[in-house]
Amino acid sequence: MTFKRPSQTAPRAMWQIILSEDDTRLCQDIPDADCQVVKGNRSKLILAQVASALSELMTNAKTVLPWLFQALGAPVWLIGWLVPIRESGSMLPQIMLGAYVRRMPYRKSAWLWGAGLQALCLVLMAVVAMLSSGWVAGCLLLGLLTVMSVSRGLCSIAAKDVLGKTVPKRERGKVTGLGASWAGGIGLVFGLVLSRLNDIPVWGYATILLLAAGVWGLGMLCYWAIVEEPGATSGGVNGWRQAWSxxxxxxxxxxxxxxxxxxxxxxxxxxxxxxxxxxxxxEDSRMQVLGGLVIAQGLAQFVSSWVWGRLADYSSKRVMQWAATLASILGLVVWLHLSLWSGSTFSGYFAIVVFILSVAHAGVRVGRKTYLVDLAGGNRRTDYVAVSNTLMGILLLLVGALSMLLALFSNFVVILVFSLLGLVGVWLAQRLPDVQNL
Known part of the structure; x- marks a missing residue:
């Protein structure tokens, strides 16, 4: 498979993709009545995705929240639940939420509800951080994180459906990728600020949470302005019955x-x-290390997501395979270097590792999202997304439990096993059809 080389510089091409709203696109997979309102929606979708991705970067459960928990003196076992709750909580309820979203002719309202709840939870998190500490603060924050995760699931269902209704095939990957890229670029500023600090007081973490809530508010304004045709509401009856169906x-x-x-x-x-x-x-628990990791994540999103998005419009299956291969090879290299060969690290070693891993993960995310939206054409898209994410939520808890068991041996064992699982996924993905060509 060959890809055309862009003839423009990356920033200029990115802005033209955001601002270009010509009517020469193919309206595949979108009813004629919907095609008339595609114009103008793409830039609003991208800006809303920038806001949501930036807010998530500022309150990342893999980097920022663990540091906050430590600052509040929360137990280590509570910190271990951050990522499983953050990820599975947004997926498990989706098979139920999907049935209710289908009853809404305008799906963007579901996204607005989910975004508003996440902003509210961030405000309450800031209050908890200022007024409590220890295991009480940790439990309250995990509870709010659970509500945020469920709200994130609501946004996930609605966002994919609105994307599928308002943007045609071979354009959706650009929207998803560009939103993540620009959020990563803006997130670099956030990481640079952290890297200049030796430590952050509790009120500093509260300020970050409040700023993230404000970013969600800006995203809501963009999403509210999207012009959406009413969609099919068939199947929006009994939630449990629709879920099993x-x-x-x-x-x-x-x-x-x-x-x-x-x-x-x-x-x-x-x-x-x-x-x-x-x-x-x-290796080093100073704030500069956290800043370096945040910069690595933001830079990876900025330089890779829009590229992955463009490639995903040609073959989202290949994007998943290439990205997962990169992550697996990285894990094997780190395991060989630090564990098997007992090598030593240098300043910025893990920032480079996280950068490469974040590039790979961005590719997996953009690839799978584009693949699922294009695979689930028509009015069944909401069901496909809900079933996929709900089953993934269950499996995520199981795989998360497996990782905790493997971590009893060492962190390197987790890295090795997960790298091998990624390679198996790459091999099995070869049997998937290229949905962009269907």
């Missing part, structure tokens, strides 16, 4: 079932990140 999609669609297996194996690119962060923290 939706599960039949796994049996009815063989390609969807294969995609779920591949996505399960590629969860390793997300779950392995905290173990690299733990290794970095064991």
């Amino acid at each position: 939706s599960l039949k999609l796994v049996q009815e669609d063989a390609n969807f079932a294969r995609f779920l297996v591949v996505r399960t194996l590629l969860l390793s690119t997300a779950l392995v990140t905290p173990y690299y962060v733990l290794l970095a923290q064991a």
